[in-house]
Every structure is written in C-alpha cells, then in structure tokens.
Amino acid sequence: MAQMNMKEAIRDAMRVELKRDPNVLVFGEDVGKVGGVFRATEGLQGEFGDTRVFDTPLAESAIGGLAVGLGTQGFRPVAEIQFVGFIFEALDQMFVQAARMRYRSGGRYHSPIVFRTPFGGGVKAAELHTDALEGLAIQTPGIKVVIPSNPYDAKGLLISAIRDNDPVFFMEHLNLYHAFRDEVPEGDYTVPIGKAKVVREGKDVTIIAYGLMVHTALKAAEELEKNGVQAEVIDLRTLVPLDIDTIVASIQKTNRAIVVQEAQKSAGAAAEIIAQINEKAILHLEAPVLRCAPPDTVYPFAQIEDAWLPNAARIVKTVNQVLQF
Amino acid sequence: MSKVSLETPEAKTGGLPHEVRANDVAPLQVLSPEGEVVNPDYMPELSDDQLKEIMYRMVFTRTWDERAINLGRQGRLGFYAPVSGQEATMVGSEYALNKDDFICPGYRDMPQIVWHGLPLYQAFLYSRGHQHGGQIPEGVNVLMPQIIIGAQILHATGIAMGFKLKNEKRVAITYTGDGGSSEGDFYEGLNFAGAFKLPTIYFVQNNGYAITTPFAKQTAAQSIAHKALAAGIRGVQIDGMDVLAVIAAVREAAEIGRNGGGATLIEGLTYRFKPHSMADDTTKYRTKEEEAEWSERDPLVRFGKFLAKKGLWSDEDTARVKEEAKNAVNEHIKKAEQTEKMTVSGLIDSMFEQTPPHLEEQKADFQ
Ligand SMILES: Cc1ncc(C[n+]2csc(CCOP(=O)(O)OP(=O)(O)O)c2C)c(N)n1
Numbered sequence: 001m002a003q004m005n006m007k008e009a010i011r012d013a014m015r016v017e018l019k020r021d022p023n024v025l026v027f028g029e030d031v032g033k034v035g036g037v038f039r040a041t042e043g044l045q046g047e048f049g050d051t052r053v054f055d056t057p058l059a060e061s062a063i064g065g066l067a068v069g070l071g072t073q074g075f076r077p078v079a080e081i082q083f084v085g086f087i088f089e090a091l092d093q094m095f096v097q098a099a100r101m102r103y104r105s106g107g108r109y110h111s112p113i114v115f116r117t118p119f120g121g122g123v124k125a126a127e128l129h130t131d132a133l134e135g136l137a138i139q140t141p142g143i144k145v146v147i148p149s150n151p152y153d154a155k156g157l158l159i160s161a162i163r164d165n166d167p168v169f170f171m172e173h174l175n176l177y178h179a180f181r182d183e184v185p186e187g188d189y190t191v192p193i194g195k196a197k198v199v200r201e202g203k204d205v206t207i208i209a210y211g212l213m214v215h216t217a218l219k220a221a222e223e224l225e226k227n228g229v230q231a232e233v234i235d236l237r238t239l240v241p242l243d244i245d246t247i248v249a250s251i252q253k254t255n256r257a258i259v260v261q262e263a264q265k266s267a268g269a270a271a272e273i274i275a276q277i278n279e280k281a282i283l284h285l286e287a288p289v290l291r292c293a294p295p296d297t298v299y300p301f302a303q304i305e306d307a308w309l310p311n312a313a314r315i316v317k318t319v320n321q322v323l324q325f
Numbered sequence: 326m327s328k329v330s331l332e333t334p335e336a337k338t339g340g341l342p343h344e345v346r347a348n349d350v351a352p353l354q355v356l357s358p359e360g361e362v363v364n365p366d367y368m369p370e371l372s373d374d375q376l377k378e379i380m381y382r383m384v385f386t387r388t389w390d391e392r393a394i395n396l397g398r399q400g401r402l403g404f405y406a407p408v409s410g411q412e413a414t415m416v417g418s419e420y421a422l423n424k425d426d427f428i429c430p431g432y433r434d435m436p437q438i439v440w441h442g443l444p445l446y447q448a449f450l451y452s453r454g455h456q457h458g459g460q461i462p463e464g465v466n467v468l469m470p471q472i473i474i475g476a477q478i479l480h481a482t483g484i485a486m487g488f489k490l491k492n493e494k495r496v497a498i499t500y501t502g503d504g505g506s507s508e509g510d511f512y513e514g515l516n517f518a519g520a521f522k523l524p525t526i527y528f529v530q531n532n533g534y535a536i537t538t539p540f541a542k543q544t545a546a547q548s549i550a551h552k553a554l555a556a557g558i559r560g561v562q563i564d565g566m567d568v569l570a571v572i573a574a575v576r577e578a579a580e581i582g583r584n585g586g587g588a589t590l591i592e593g594l595t596y597r598f599k600p601h602s603m604a605d606d607t608t609k610y611r612t613k614e615e616e617a618e619w620s621e622r623d624p625l626v627r628f629g630k631f632l633a634k635k636g637l638w639s640d641e642d643t644a645r646v647k648e649e650a651k652n653a654v655n656e657h658i659k660k661a662e663q664t665e666k667m668t669v670s671g672l673i674d675s676m677f678e679q680t681p682p683h684l685e686e687q688k689a690d691f692q
Contacts, residue, residue, distance in 0.1 A: 057544060058507045062509070295672075
C-alpha cells in the first residue's frame with residue numbers, strides 16, 4: 001500500500017475516476033498546467049489532456065454554472081473553487097442551481113457535481129481564504145457536505161462523491177493537506193458518504209468533530225485521559241447526510257457530549273447536531289450539549305487566529321463544563 | 326488616444342453587414358523604451374519637480390517591494406503581492422488624480438493607496454494581519470485592498486454614483502488584473518457605469534497572467550479595452566510600462582468623468598517581474614525569454630533615461646532614493662511591530678456599533 005498525504009490522496013481519487021469514467025472532468029482556476037495553487041491536480045492535465053483537466057477564466061459563478069450545464073449533458077464535473085471565501089461568487093450556481101436541479105426538473109436532470117474547495121484556519125492566510133463555511137452549505141437543501149479528516153477517508157470519500165448523482169460540497173482542510181501520511185490503497189475503493197466513525201472509544205463524554213478539529217479533539221482526549229476522563233471522539237466525515245445514529249449510540253454510552261467546530265458559534269453545524277441530539281437522545285443526557293467554537297465575529301485577520309480558533313485547551317475546558325454540570 | 330471604437334463592418338474584409346466589429350487597438354505610448362518622446366501630443370503637462378517626484382515614487386515603490394519580499398521571507402510580513410514591474414501603472418495612475426478622488430484597490434494595489442495617503446506602517450499592519458491596518462485615516466480617500474476579485478469594481482461604481490448625486494467633481498478609480506476582467510462583477514460594474522453615466526475609471530493592469538493562467542486562456546477578446554464597447558463606455562489601451570502614457574490617459578479619463586462625460590476603461594499593458602504572491606514558482610508557467618523581454622521595458626529604466634536626458638535624474642539620485650526608501654521601510658515596519666496586538670475581545674467589539682448581549686457573553690471565553 002502507498003503512503004500518501006491528504007493532498008496526494010485527493011489527487012489520486014481524481015486520477016482513479018478520470019481513468020475509470022471518461023465523463024469525469026476536472027476544472028477551475030489554475031488547476032491545469034500547474035495543478036492548482038496547492039498542486040492538488042498536479043500532473044492530471046499531462047495524463048488526461050486539456051479537454052478533461054483544464055484552466056478556466058477567473059469567474060467562480062461561471063465555473064459553477066458550467067458544471068451545472070455539463071451535469072445535464074451526462075458529464076461528471078469536479079470543479080475547484082480555489083479558496084473557500086470565493087464560493088460566495090458562485091453561491092447561486094452551487095447552492096441554488098445545482099442543488100435544485102433534480103427538484104426543478106421533476107427528476108429529469110440532476111447535478112452529479114463535486115465542488116472541491118480548500119478551507120480551514122491556522123495557516124495565517126489572507127482574508128476569506130480559510131473561513132469554515134460549511135454552515136451555509138448544510139442550510140442548503142439538495143447538496144451533500146463532506147469534510148474528510150485524513151488521507152484514507154479523503155480518497156474514499158472523494159471517489160464516492162464523484163460517483164454520487166447529487167451535488168457534493170467537498171471541503172479540504174488546508175492544514176491537513178500535508179499534515180501527515182497514511183496508508184492509502186492504490187486504485188479503487190470508497191468510503192460511504194453519510195457514515196461517521198468513532199476514532200477513539202471512551203465512556204465519560206462524547207466529543208463530536210470533523211475536519212482538522214478531529215485531531216484537536218484527539219489531543220484534548222489525551223489531556224483528559226491524564227485526569228482519568230475517557231472521552232469518545234467521533235469523526236463525522238459528512239455533515240449532510242448526518243450520521244445521527246452513531247452520535248446517539250455514543251451518547252447512550254457516555255451521557256454527555258460537546259460539539260467542536262471551526263466555524264463561528266451560532267447557527268452552524270454544531271447547533272444542528274445539538275438540535276438532533278435533543279430530538280433523538282434527550283433522555284440519555286446528564287448535561288446540556290455544549291459547543292466549542294469561535295465567537296460570532298468575522299474570521300479575524302491573521303494576527304489573532306490562534307487565539308480565536310478552538311484548541312485542545314478550550315475543548316478540555318468545555319468538556320469539564322459538561323462533566324461538572 | 327488609442328481608443329477602441331466601432332467601425333463599419335465593410336472596413337473589414339469578410340464581415341457581414343449586420344455584424345458588429347471593433348477596430349484594432351494599439352497601446353498609447355508617450356515615451357519609447359529609449360526614453361524619447363514619441364507622441365508629443367499626449368505629453369502630460371508636468372513641471373520638472375513633478376517629473377522628479379514621479380521618479381522618486383517609482384524608485385521608492387520598487388525598493389519597498391524588494392524589502393517587503395525580504396520581510397515576508399523573514400516572517401515579519403504576512404500576505405503580500407509583489408508589484409515590481411507595475412510601478413508605472415500604479416504610481417502614474419495615482420499621480421494623475423486629485424487627492425479627493427477615491428481609490429478602490431485590488432489586493433496588489435497597495436502603492437496607489439499609500440501614495441494617496443495611507444501611512445506605510447498601516448500597509449504593513451494590514452499585511453501582518455492586524456485590524457488597525459484597515460483603519461483609514463480621516464481625509465484619505467481609499468478603501469483597503471480587496472481580496473474578492475471584482476468586488477471593488479462595484480464599490481467604485483457606487484462611490485462614483487455618490488459623487489454624481491452630490492454634484493461633486495470627483496472620480497472613483499478602481500483596479501483589477503486581466504484575470505479580474507473575467508468576473509461577472511466586472512461586467513456588471515461597467516454596465517452600470519454606462520447606464521448611469523458615472524465618473525468611474527476602471528483600470529485593468531494587464532500583466533499577462535492571473536496567477537498561472539496566461540492572457541490567451543483568460544479571454545478570446547482582442548483586448549481588455551474592447552470590453553468597454555458592450556457597456557457603452559470609453560475604452561483605451563496604453564503602454565503600462567510608460568508612466569507618462571499612464572498619466573496622460575488617467576488625467577484625460579478623470580477630466581471627462583468630472584465633466585459629466587462618463588466612465589473609461591483603461592487597459593495598461595504591464596508585467597509583474599516577481600511571482601504572483603509569495604508562494605508561487607514562475608518557472609512553472611513563464612519562460613526566461615519572456616521575462617527578459619519584459620525587463621527591457623522596465624518603467625524605471627525608461628523614465629530614468631528620459632529624465633537623465635533632461636538632466637533631472639542620475640544614478641546617484643536612484644541610489645539616494647533607495648537609501649531613503651530602505652530607511653522609511655525600516656522605520657515603518659518597526660512601528661508596525663510595536664503596535665499593540667489585537668485581542669479577541671477587541672475583535673468582538675468591532676462587529677457592531679453596540680456589542681449585543683450574546684457577544685458580550687462570548688467574550689468570557691477569551692478572558
Ligand atoms: C473571487 C476570487 N477568486 C479567486 C481568487 C484567487 N486569486 C487571487 S489572485 C488571482 C489571479 C488574479 O489575476 P489578475 O486579475 O490578472 O491580477 P494579477 O494578480 O495578475 O495582478 C486569483 C485567481 C480571489 N482572490 N478572488
């Protein structure tokens with residue numbers, strides 16, 4: 001088995017699918033010759049030619065709309081939005097036109113599109129390059145939302161996403177691209193969309209996270225362990241559909257939970273998860289489920305990023321609050 | 326001026342009579358690369374002192390850019406987009422404005438707003454990711470550089486409408502690159518300016534690349550200046566390595582705008598000698614030959630030759646300005662480094678005029 005970092009695993013997923021299915025197309029700003037600003041598509045144009053892997057002019061709305069149009073013609077676009085903050089330029093095409101195609105055409109057309117975008121803080125990037133905007137996507141009916149936390153999952157989930165006949169918003173954490181290597185199988189395998197994973201077993205409290213925060217939560221769990229607290233950590237992997245069953249099963253065991261997110265506190269994924277826990281597991285709770293998240297400000301300029309983002313210490317603090325409730 | 330205009334289709338062979346065509350355009354040049362005036366009709370009126378001031382600013386900007394790249398490598402600056410090569414379009418276009426004209430910059434356009442009045446240390450603070458970088462002093466008519474490509478084009482359009490509504494003889498200028506001219510916002514802004522006849526100047530610095538994507542992949546249009554036609558505004562193309570051509574074109578556009586003549590799209594042909602940003606390898610998409618060819622058109626060399634012939638500038642002057650610029654950069658970076666750090670509580674308080682209770686509560690997590 002090969003060792004790959006997350007970026008290589010993502011590239012490999014695209015390679016597998018480009019090879020397998022001639023209808024798969026990869027495009028976006030700078031993705032062709034140079035392989036994207038993060039080189040996630042490096043080499044793919046050389047291998048598959050510039051009708052399958054190509055640069056577009058600088059226009060996100062057009063990238064999104066192109067994907068929608070191509071989707072109706074039997075193609076499977078993998079469209080890259082260069083940095084997450086630029087999805088705003090494409091919101092209508094992604095979250096209205098693509099997400100409503102099946103509904104508006106009475107099932108006649110669909111949008112078998114993957115919108116890939118890097119996001120995620122802690123890298124001191126410029127404004128609007130790192131914001132966690134998954135909350136916008138999960139509020140949008142008709143689009144799936146996937147956020148891998150490691151190379152193995154990233155490849156398997158991306159292959160699933162490309163084969164999915166519905167639009168998928170696939171968010172790749174900047175800080176995970178090169179963070180570490182994993183054993184990643186060559187060729188074809190999938191990780192199902194909509195299935196969470198318990199990445200650490202524990203009996204005292206459940207920490208629910210996704211993306212980079214899974215790793216921060218694992219660090220916090222080690223800290224907690226030192227004080228005899230056994231935290232269970234769940235990696236959601238996908239936010240839509242949400243694997244509430246895995247969450248409920250864990251809470252039945254631990255009776256306490258917190259949700260960690262990189263996005264601002266209010267009205268985001270954590271709020272939705274907690275609402276569903278209330279609906280499905282309230283009688284198993286010994287304490288309210290708390291959020292560990294940044295405050296409701298815009299993503300700050302680089303200088304105070306580290307203070308603003310959730311870290312292991314703040315997760316520990318939040319866990320202690322639910323333990324001491 | 327090298328203005329794009331409609332011509333009768335018959336003038337082109339093979340054109341159908343009902344086809345709309347535009348004429349070919351050639352960039353306006355005032356100075357040849359040897360520093361000779363080749364287009365005296367467009368020579369802007371400038372005193373010797375003004376000519377020297379323009380050179381001073383271009384040399385200063387080049388030095389600042391080189392220092393900024395070094396400071397970036399040392400980790401003393403954050404996000405920074407190099408500007409060397411584009412001094413003529415940047416310095417020249419700002420110089421052609423009045424101080425009460427308004428500038429809406431893209432992320433590379435820091436020189437324009439600094440020369441328009443933003444203190445240099447604030448530019449450094451902005452780069453270092455400090456909120457105070459964006460607190461523009463009273464009386465300085467600029468917005469901070471825009472990260473979302475194209476958004477500033479619409480802001481300038483709105484600002485220009487404001488001037489028109491208030492009967493103020495001011496213009497708004499905004500900048501983007503050749504890549505930026507592909508965004509929907511660009512077309513929407515131009516079209517509004519045409520429809521409302523607004524005093525806006527849309528300055529596209531066509532440096533041949535959007536990150537790695539070459540102009541030929543950006544558009545099939547013959548030139549960016551042609552894009553003015555569909556919006557019903559003036560479109561002109563200039564040699565963006567010739568600071569006098571830049572000043573001539575912007576002065577003219579500003580004059581027309583102030584006097585109710587509407588908007589102008591200016592395409593300046595230029596080049597960035599350095600990478601797109603700090604994390605970019607130009608060898609992957611540019612050739613050495615191309616870089617060499619453009620460096621022969623260096624705006625500082627060309628204008629320097631012109632001034633030297635008039636006895637207004639020498640190599641010693643360049644050396645002196647470089648020294649001055651280095652000292653100024655040192656002083657301003659120190660000031661930026663000594664500025665008190667931001668806090669999360671301070672950030673929270675900057676969201677609303679009056680911090681609402683839920684945000685007051687959230688501050689507790691950060692005390
Ligand atoms: C809406 C949006 N999309 C993408 C980007 C990422 N990006 C930053 S600069 C750039 C290329 C810009 O090229 P151009 O407009 O030609 O200006 P230049 O950098 O050459 O001065 C891109 C794609 C962005 N900042 N904003």
